[in-house]
Amino acid sequence: MKTQKVVFNKLAKVTKLQNKQKFIKKKQVKLGLVDELKDLYNESYDLDSKILEQRNVVNDSVLKIQNAIFDLIKEYETGAEMTDELIRNTEKLSEKLADIDIKVGEFGIDSSDLVDNYADITYFITSRQERFYNLISADAKEVIDNNY
Numbered sequence: 001m002k003t004q005k006v007v008f009n010k011l012a013k014v015t016k017l018q019n020k021q022k023f024i025k026k027k028q029v030k031l032g033l034v035d036e037l038k039d040l041y042n043e044s045y046d047l048d049s050k051i052l053e054q055r056n057v058v059n060d061s062v063l064k065i066q067n068a069i070f071d072l073i074k075e076y077e078t079g080a081e082m083t084d085e086l087i088r089n090t091e092k093l094s095e096k097l098a099d100i101d102i103k104v105g106e107f108g109i110d111s112s113d114l115v116d117n118y119a120d121i122t123y124f125i126t127s128r129q130e131r132f133y134n135l136i137s138a139d140a141k142e143v144i145d146n147n148y
Helices: 002-106 118-127 138-147
Strands: none
Touching: 002 118, 002 138
């Protein structure tokens, strides 16, 4: 009987040792999962921070584009106003030149003999009737049309 007790005790110790080793392995696996969880959380937290930074970059870029479009529209309006003024001036030039042509013609004199740069002035009058919008690029027109 004594031998039987010794054998059972040894078997019990071996079983306890095996159970303990299994428990340790399970704990290591569980600790490994915890480490993986922490790593994944840290990676996700870093990604979230980078996403917020990227959002700021995109928002800043949009603001720059909006400001550039606003500046473009202001410049377009300035160009359009200058063109309108030029058209009014060329109309006045044309009227004055016509008056000179009539008055000088009454004396049988050619206006080009009296007015320096007569050919340049008549060319200028006829060539400057175009609106500013027609002078800008197709890309600029597209931006203006979509935002004005």
